[in-house]
Amino acid sequence: MPFVEECVISGCVLLGALFALIGSFGIVKLPDLMTRLHAPTKATTLGLGSLLLASLMYFYQLDGVFSINELLILLFLFLTAPISAHFIGKAHLHSQVDPEIELPPTGRPCGWSTYEQTSVGDDDGRPAGDRGGDYRGELG
């Protein structure tokens, strides 16, 4: 393998591993869940992207064929990381946070939309805004 390519691939591997380590260190270090959510969704996803890029270049060097598998994994992860982070944050807001006390005011006539908005498929007939802090008691 040529020297320059090996340097680039090794740099990508090291960068990816460093970002994965930083993301997981943020999970341990940061104080609460809403800040902890930043570390894996940004740093770890970026690190895995760098690793997949290194793997793409490595197998292109090795076999001479451009493999689409890494690009699929990369695309899938970059598409799904914000969705899962959004779901985790929303579930945290609805299960742990009291919106009257812990959240700042929005400065508008409407409150925080995640508590007031009823989705299209919501067929339980409750009025909007009826799913505040005691939502955990309504499960089941």
Added chain:
Amino acid sequence: MLSTALIIGFLAVCAATVMNLYRLLVGPTMMDRVLAADTMVINAIALIILYGMQQQTNAYFESALLFAMFGFTSTVAYCRFVLRGDIIE
């Protein structure tokens, strides 16, 4: 040089997985644990990619893709279970 970089990468990702395991065990709320498990899945994908590079085979990419899909699906299913008390209504 690449083999040294791969060994350093293995060590770093393993340390990251141990940190996630710490958060999975002590995490005060349930969503902390879900977040730690989600990040552990991503680190497992990183380990699979590194192992495939070390073994010089691309037979492991399908497993990495499956890990990515099932990690996302399980995270969303768990959050939906916490939100609605049910997964499929």
